[in-house]
Amino acid sequence: MAHPSRRMPLASLANAPNSPHRPLTNSGSKRPRSLANVSQQENEPPQKRLAVEKNEHPSKRVAVETKMRDTHPPVTPQRQPQPSVAEDRVFERGHGDSGSTAFQRKLVAARDKSAGLRVTKNVDLSTKEETIRTWQKHYRRLFPSFNFYFDGVSEEARSRFLRQIASLGAKEEKFFSKAVTHIVTTRHVPTDTKNANDADHPSPVEDHPQTINPSLLEKNPRGHMATNVRRDGMNQMDILVRGKEMGMKIWAAEKLQRVLGSILEDSAGHGHHARGSTHTTRHQHEDLGQVLRNEKLGTASEREQPFLSLVSFKGPFIYVHDMEEKYRPTMVREYPKVARRSDGEWPQFRSASVGKCPFVEDLAMKKEIEQERKRANLAAMQQQQQREQQAPRTRSHMTVQSTKADPPRRASPRKALGVVPNNTAMDVDVEKKDNRDHGAAERQSSFPPMPERPAFEFVRPAQLHMPREPAASGIQRSNLTSAIQSQMISSTAGTGVKAGTSKEVHHQLKRQVLERTHTGSLSVGSIPSSHRMNDLAGALKTVRAPAPQRAAKSKAQEKLGGIQEEGESHADDLAAERAMQSTRRKKVVKRDPKPGYCENCRDKYDDFEEHIVSRKHRKFAMTQSNWTELDALLSQLQAS
């Protein structure tokens, strides 16, 4: 076992102690040799391979393998006691796992990982990482020259392999021929070439099933490997035997799996080894991405895709993604970093007066707060100025000053309130007890202040009492692409706004008029806090908002204009605006084109009115056969 000639190529060993030096020679100058090494390794007795696996897994293997693993031939315990001393040394994590199957170990590894044990156990991390990287580079270089022949591999596994090897540039040979460089088998690999002379005699340790008759195997799903038909001798006509004679490498399926896994996934997964060298890791990813792209790997497996190229998070983000990474992220959004979280653009609890959405900054309230603040500033400034120069100040001057000191901006209520002396911020912190495991990282969550009733008894525009009602959206039918869908959603948002706004604005306008005599100040509407310009719906809203507003406004004016005889006190206020009304009215009459999606024509349209008279649409409407089913129901309804 520990025979030097059978030693595994270090390059393929993730955690060989001396690997940092070895791979250089191996991969560099001695390619053919290392190839040979690979085959050597392959032909080693299974125990050794297992030991290798055992070792490799905990350190760098990830999920796919876990899945593969459970269909692999179980490792019988009696094989375990035999690892050489050298192996023991190499596989630091090998001990303690004996008796378990690879799969079980896998699970253990996963558990270990989740428990955070892993990192602490890996001693010479950078060394290992170096090794892995070298090894990966090596294999990636070699892969394009490989031609695989699959022997007894299930269809499902084969197709998965195919995708993966294709991604690395290798090919499959459908028929056994000289072109084959590697045979991938689910059977046990015949004993190593070293013992070619005694190929018929399994090595002493291998007193267990080795191969089975391929004819039996062919139909066997790979999961049946556990029930290997025992064969003591090698059939000379066996593909494995012949392949070996022809100098082909014979890989167990799990070997290929392992190699692929190590090249593809572990290139990302081993990042944990390298706390201090993440940049190299990233480089690695990009490198791999490059490779994959060069291979024109359009439909690559779900596995490697995420690593094509990562957009790294810089600011606060939310990232909801599939556990198997089969789908693109369900949600991902990043927000600009901010010093104060209340400045963050993401939705968060804001100070909003009662009745209003707590996630939307309440401009009316903000205004109130700011006024308070200004007053405070003003007072402070006055004092200061009095101290500095005893000269009296004009009111306007002071206002200018205070405005300067307090530029209009999207100040957070929290911030603003900080200055308000009599504010009683109501911070509810339910998490203080809960800080143990997250320490500094623990976010302290708290509510922004809400107004106490007496503190904010300000005049509120009627419009604020009528929050707009969102319209339904999100229909997803099979014939819609997501692009269309988003279009549709945004278009409904547009119409929704129009529907909801006109009245609000109308109210607001009336109120505005009425209030002019009372207060003179007015806040207009509220802007969603999480307004993102790259959000289509949001952008659309912003774009479209003015139009209905305008429409409603002029309408309201018109209304107001129409009741002169009632002598409204503020009719004058509107006189000027009414003068401009006629021009505006024309615009109003011309309706906003309503974009959307027509399910019947399966077309997006820019203007509803235009679309529904289009030839295509009319044709649909006129085609009786489109309506037969519905008509049946209608007549039933009408009869009932």
Next chain:
Amino acid sequence: MKLAKTAKGLLKGLAPKQSEQKTTKNSKTSKTSQTPNTSRTPRHVVLSPPDPRNRPLREAARRAAEAQRAATGKAAVIPGKRPRHDMGHPATAIAIHEDEDVSLRETRRLDKSATKEMVPPHSEEEDSVEGSCYSEESEDSEDDIDESVVEDMRKLEENFKGISQRYRLINRIGEGTFSTVYKAEQLPQPDEIDGPDENVEPADDSNPDMPPSKRRKTNAAVGMARRSRRKPQMVALKKIYVTSSPHRILNELELLHELRDSPYICPLLTAFRHLDQVVAVLPYFRHLDFRLYYRDFLVNDMRHYFRSLFNGLWHVHKAGILHRDIKPTNFLYDHSRREGVLVDFGLAERQGTDWQPCLCTEAKERRREKFLNSFAVQVLQTQPDLISTGYPKSDSRPSRRANRAGTRGFRAPEVLLKCTSQTTKIDIWSAGVILLTLLARRFPFFNSADDVDAMIEMASIFGRKKMQAVAAMHGQLFETNIETIGERGFTLDKIIIWASCREKDHESLRAGEAQAVSFLQGLLELDANKRLSAKEALQHEFFTAPVEDEEERAEREAQEALEEAEGTRRY
């Protein structure tokens, strides 16, 4: 004051003659009384938050409108409501609203004809239950009709053969993503109906033709149908946009038809089609706009509201149907009758449509194992801080697909997570959002400009841990480092106390509220499997063993007394 003459003229042109004169007269009446009233209201707001003590003042204001009010029976205030926690003053807002309504000629005419008996010529109390009259979704309460609406109605009447013989369109009362709803008067039908729309004829008589049980229910619950041969019946015409596929329309009408037997679901009277235009006819259901009352519902009111809502949901769910768009707009609630009906099944679907197994359908242990061994989890565990450092740049993987139809802010977590095996529980969540809205006195509670925002808002309440757990249920990883999303989140009690802006002495929930919150917890349960079903909800102690503290009882009794007084006076 705000009569859009042009709009009106246009409409008149369209409207049948006989109603026209009435209309004109009415609007004049309203004009005069309305002006002073309206201008007074804002002052109200300034001066005082409404409060029972202010009642005399408000009443005085209202009396101004009395005469014409008598004719209209219009009043939109829920009685006995004392806006406890808000500075706002729902009453004033409502007053404005109400005044506008007053001048709405259609409403008036409607009231006259349809609800005459409930409106005594002389009513002292404006904010009567009766007043929860035919207030509409916002559009209808405008005293004028939007030009574009007039135009749309004209088009519909012109283009839809025969419709103008049967219905006189009055105003738009709702506009959705896939349809516009008009209020219309069903015209008395002479026996001759012309042309190809012959088949439509039954529409007018559809009520009489309905199965008796249904009709009764409709009449009772729907409150519209107090019709005599003479009196016009009000209906809601739902104009389904022609861009909707026949299949979608079929789906909606079919489901509605199937659910016709519940008094909690707005029945489909009939429907007809002209070319690609389909119009569904539903009874017009008297209700108040949610935005007028969400700020001052008593817990007791919530009980009635939700009992009705969950009865509706129970019926829908029992039939294996997901409504998918539960929200206040789609539950028309008549406060005076303590009854509501579910409307708009445009997004509804049968459970199991496009069903794909989602991780959430597996047993907990299996789920856990699969999750822990999943690729992304394994990868994540290799990350230094157990958090992803980035996301794929050019991602050609397919998107997860699932039906996520619904309204922003009301989508259940599993909808946001694109669960492929959604159940009727999504409606329960949405109902929970309504309750949250009422308890917190904030509408909308969630802004949720999109699903990402929705997720963040949800996470702001529930915290990262729970969001991670629910994402994991559906086979996903939830990661965020957004500061305002806490590890544990907040309890709903805290949220409600905070959001409803208690005065200092009310820093805790009152007994009834606490019970409502415990109910709410069953509704806003992130795990759909643990979330209450409609049936379970109805068995919750919130309904079966209501509690209230003294103050709450006092409020309730005051309200009831008021209603009773009005009731006796009015009937």
